[in-house]
Amino acid sequence: MVSLNYLLRFIEEDAPFGDVTSEAVIPEGTKARAVVIARQSGVIAGIEEAKALFEHFGVNVDAKKRDGEEVEKGDVILELRGDARKILLVERTALNVMGRMSGIATEVRNLVKKVRAVNPKVRVAGTRKTLLKPIDKRAILIGGGEMHRFSLSDAVLIKDNHLALVPLEEAVRRAREFSVYKVVEVEVERVEDALKAARAGADVVMLDNMTPEQIEAVLEALRREGLREAVKIEVSGGVTPENIGEYAGLDVDVISLGYLTHSVRNFDVSLEIVERL
Incomplete structure (x- = not known):
């Protein structure tokens, strides 16, 4: 689960001085029962995060579904009981988290199914194209995908801007000398550079665009030189839901897509007060 402290920052941003509407309109101490409902079918995610937020504010949560479960339109995801003001304080943040995470998880699950139908060994991965990494990366995992790097600290990824400053072979050598524990990946756009990266000892060669x-x-070319099995091949750039099957049909190991997080389509969930207790 994403850390509670990270999630509480969203509440602080949304209600820096409290929820003035609920505090003005709803009598103090009012109790209510509410439900969170799926408004479309797909893969639900963010349940643990929403549960942690509501429980932090004293709301009792009964989760009817689990992260990663496929739901249908109209399914009840959570049942809530507690202080009505607290339920409404958390409402939009919890729904935003669930909506974003479920949107990502649903799309990842769809693409994983497409890819596995063509080539079961190929993995689908996200990228760092997001500012909400804890939420987005967990959603990718829930959907059945790979996180790729979580941060710049995780692995060496030598890109075009690095290679504008340091020759490819030297960059790989320096990366190898820097740490024995870090995976070394090189982004290339030409056959010759893919061969250079493999010969230099890269662990992963990313074929970009x-x-x-x-x-x-x-x-x-890698097969001719006996290098294909020495490296993992990642494909990135230009991949869409419409053409991903064509890429999956190749002898590659990973397909990564930034759009999973930078162009996420929100999953529709809503909260309804069912009764006053």
């Missing part, structure tokens, strides 16, 4: 035909040329 290449067509399936260009990727096949890289794979064939």
Whole structure:
């Protein structure tokens, strides 16, 4: 679960001086029962985060579904009992977290199914194209995908801007000398650079913005030199839900997509007060 302290920052941002509407309108001490409902079908995520937020404010939570479970429109996700003001204080933050995480998890699950139908060994991964990493990365995992790097501290990823300053072979060598524990990945756009990276000892070669035909040329070149099994091949850039199956049909290991997080489509969930207790 994403840490409670991280989640509480959203509450602080949303209600820096309290929820003036609820405090003005709802009598102090009013108790209520409420439900959170799915307004569409898909993969639900963020239940643990929403539960932690409501419980922090003293609301009793009965989770009817689990993170990663597929739900249908109209399904009850959570049942809440407690102080009505507290329920409404947390409402929008909890729904925002669940909506975003469920949107990501649903899309990841859809793409994983597409890819596995073509090539069961290929993994689907997200990227760092987000400012809400704890939430988004966990949603990717719930959907069945891979996180890729969580942060710049996790692994070495040598990109074009690094290579504008340091030659590829030297960059790989320096990365190897820097740490024996860090995976070394190199982003390339040409067959020659993919070969250089593999020869230099990279663990992963990322083929950036290449067509399936260009990727096949890289794979064939690696096979000719006996290097294909020495590296993992990641495909990134230009991949969409419409063409991901074509990329999955190649002899690659990972397909990563930034759009899973930078263009997430929110999953529709709502909270309804059912009765005053």
